[in-house]
Amino acid sequence: MPIVMDADRIGRALTRIAHEIVERNKSLDGIALVGIRTRGVHIARRLAKALQDITGQEIPTGALDITLYRDDLMRHTVGPQPLVRLTEIPFSIDDRRILLVDDVLYTGRTIRAALDALIDFGRPKVIQLVVLVDRGHRELPIKADYVGKNIPTSAAESVQVRLQETDGVDDVTLQQEGA
């Protein structure tokens, strides 16, 4: 189970992304972070803290659950429904610049669902995508604006992100599927 990112590298990647965000957006006024449940939310919170350390500004941060927008929902005739968790976006996204945050970018289907969900909340000025890991194999025309690390993978591999908040440890590992 090779570790492709350890706690140190994750921390540095997020700090670099925070600097890129500051650099690419002239001002952080009107910016908000929305993390995709579960791990995207924790990464969004860490980015909010990193941005505050750099600029002193507090960035509104929300959590988005995309389950009810999944394109494979109800496609399987038999099987338990995926769990729905709470969406918390305690601010209006109208005319804001939204940084959508997830842990791994793979097929792009989660992001498609997240974009649909976000649009139901209002009309943001811009949506930019932040991911900790981009592992390739896109099935939809979606591209990240900020990437922690590009990890070339085969379809038979899976990328596991573990974070302190949910898993007690920070790392990214590459696993053979079914192994």
Place this chain on the structure above:
Amino acid sequence: MSDETLPVATALRHKDLLAISDMTPEEIRLVLDTAEAMKEIGSRTIKKVPALRGKTVVNLFFEPSTRTRTSFEIAEKRLSADTLNIAIASSSVVKGETLADTALTLEAMNPDMIVLRHSSSGAAHLLSRICKSSIINAGDGTHEHPTQALLDAYTIRSRKGGIAGLKVAIVGDLLHSRVLRSNVHLLTKLGAEVWVCGPPTLIPVDIARLGVKVTHRVDEAVEGADVIMLLRIQLERMQGAYFPSLREYFSVFGMTEARVKRAKDDVIIMHPGPMNRGVEIASEVADGPFSVILDQVANGVAVRMAVLYLLAGGVEHHEEAA
């Protein structure tokens, strides 16, 4: 969120929701947790998610109902299901069709779910045996009204943080109440101490076997209670003289401010509706600071969305000779 350390199921085990007595505590918590997420959808500007797109839900109501039917319909629409309402007065039932034939006729049009309200106990079970669609019991006779108990539990949990260990006093017409039966099953499964109270003529025989404490004295039921739940006096189901008069009922069992004072300082007052003011509940109590009666209505939509969503995916059930 509450009860965070308690186990939660990952799915419901049956294709239907017929009775709380069939559910495990883990399944009940799954519905309540899912309802937390559904509640947020109702607070958005666009109160709609695409989860049940392309699913057809038939609301088949053989008894008059405003709140339950409306609540289900709003829940279905918020999940993007196609809904169809069939009320008794406009259906072939008045032409003599049986419940089974009505259901099979509807089923031939291939709905995904049927929400059934019927005056006969066991009507939902009958449909679940003959229909492939998921059946949701929206009240069958004097048997059960599971979604009402689930929304009551949701309301209690959101106010009290949990259900285990609470003293819940249920006062009113216990004999004719499907809400009582569903609530007793649910609250005892989740570890509440349930007291039931009413005139002896309106208490079902053997109710104590469901694990509740029975009393005819309101003051004893209400003493130190965390939750007071009132049940409607169902005059339409009463074929005999169960008590001398409504005024006498109110003076002996009606929930007044004086009686509420015996409960805990942070007691909540619940009523599944429709209320008879001045019979089972005084207006000052119904509209008072402890009343969560309108919360119950609001939470009903979220809980029904959760049930619809959880049943819509289909459950791994064993079909005979498929």
